[in-house]
Amino acid sequence: MLVKDKKMTVLKTNNTRKRKWNNYKLFLFAFPMIIIVFIFSYLPLWGWSFAFFQYKPGKSLWNCDFVGWSNFENLFNNLVMRRNLLRVLKNTFGIQLLGYAFSPFPLLFAVFLSEMKSKKYQKFIQSVTTLPNFIGWVIIYSLVNSFFSNNGLVNTILLNLGIISEPFNLMTSGEHVWLRMVLLQQWKGLGWSAIVYFASIAGIDQEMYEAAMVDGASRLQRIRYISIPMLIPTYFVLLIMSIGNFLNSGVDQYLTFGNALNKDTIEVLDLYVYNLGIGSGQISFSVAVGIMKSVVALVLFGMANYASKKIRGTSVF
Template sequence: MPAAVELAQQPVRKQRKQSKKIFSLYLLLAPAIVLLFVFHYLPMYGVLISFQDFSVFKGIGGSDWVGLKNFSYFLNDDTFWKIMRNTLIFNFYDIIFGFTAPIIFAILANELYSITFKRIMQTVSYLPHFLSWIVVSGIAYEILSPSHGMVNDALNALFGTKPIFFMTDPQLYRGINVAIEVWKSTGWSAILYFATIAGIDQSLYEAAKIDGANRFKQIIYITLPMMVPIIVLLFLLKISTIFTASFDRFYLLENPLVYDVGDVISTYIYRIGLEKAQYSLTTAIGFVQSLLGFIMLVAANKISKKLVGLGLY
């Protein structure tokens, strides 16, 4: 009888030990959860401002309620739709060039024979990521300067062209902005792809060589299929930010002469929200922006599951 009791208590003891281990893991996770709650969930209370005529002196509790007035205002504003169009265009370019560039770069770098040169190139490609946009914008303005920039000097020496005002030309600004973003982010964004490629079983490549597959076919039938899960994951995350734009990137690279093609939601919110103190209007815009991003993420996740059977959840 005691042996039977002892046997019956073993699962209970095992469960208690597991509970203690899990509890210690929860304790380690607790600070991150608290920070997430304090800095990401508590501020959601401020969304109420979008339904008010917010006054700094009255606060959220004392400001007058105006319902959907702020939403109606910016949805019927031609300026808002212009900056929404610009935001979508820039994100579309970022997906075409900025999202695909790290994939291509990682694959090409993996094909290098020299391991030493490969590591050096990877390390050098990471460096632009650690430069702040203030530094990057300063470099861009110096290189593209119409008076002493090296690009204009080279064009003048080779073709005798007149100085080109790159950063103030609406026709050139978008391409320059996207090119700078690709240069800055490609190396860093390729890290996950490098790790994925490094984890591919080398026996697959050896079997492909025996079957007569050249390097290009190995990329098409082995490397790319193995990269699909991480590509899908990062693409879904990219889709969720299609209605957003990096503030520092656009604020530092744009100027009033290119507002028609370069002004995006983040810079627009800064000007009318902080400079003109229209807090309720900018909160309403931010709320709609977040809502649209959430809808895009859910829709993209469902489409991805149907097409390739992969998703975030």
């Protein structure tokens, strides 16, 4: 009996050591990524200290005047700064909310593309729609300008057909700027955003489709009652994660398409921070705006995650 107990004890000890070693190996696999995240995501937070100094380029930070919370107070106490901040927040919220209205498009695109019988055309369309994601906004601006400028292809055709009497320049117009920016984003990222849904569709149990076909369900009914409901959890996870980046509109697109006529409606928060720091040299104030943006984004992400957990029972964490 003692021998048997000793063997069981040795076996448990070996299993425990084996589990610890497996966990250690997993940690070693993840360690390089942890280092990368620390270097590129946490070390740059040192730059937040610039918001508490009146930094001047070329001087050491410690040789600059310490101003404490002065730059943050200017966000709300300075009338001009407050008006500009409200304007860019209005643009940011408007463009982002309009983008959320188009967010189901990649899901629907992936579903209908997966229903194509010809795999050859399916791969061709997927490649063509994914390609714009790898094209820079400067090149896209050149393409759009060649189509919609005064001497562009669209104006030339419409003038020759007699549909319009004078050309219109869509690029310099200050009207419907938000919609144009969102439509360009959708065109550029549609195929790339649909990749996640393609992977989810591949993971759906095919027996569900076969059972539905036996019951006489049409293709649209299979899409409505199987494909889309199975993709909804993926959609909400991506939606919650995107809410964390709600204020991160980026700079490239709006800096490229911005001009004097549409500046008031195209300047989003990221472009505003760029113009303050690089354009006007107000580096400390731009860092303060960036910090406030990060705090608001974190709060929005936490609220969205909490709401999803309470309403749907699932969340990111």
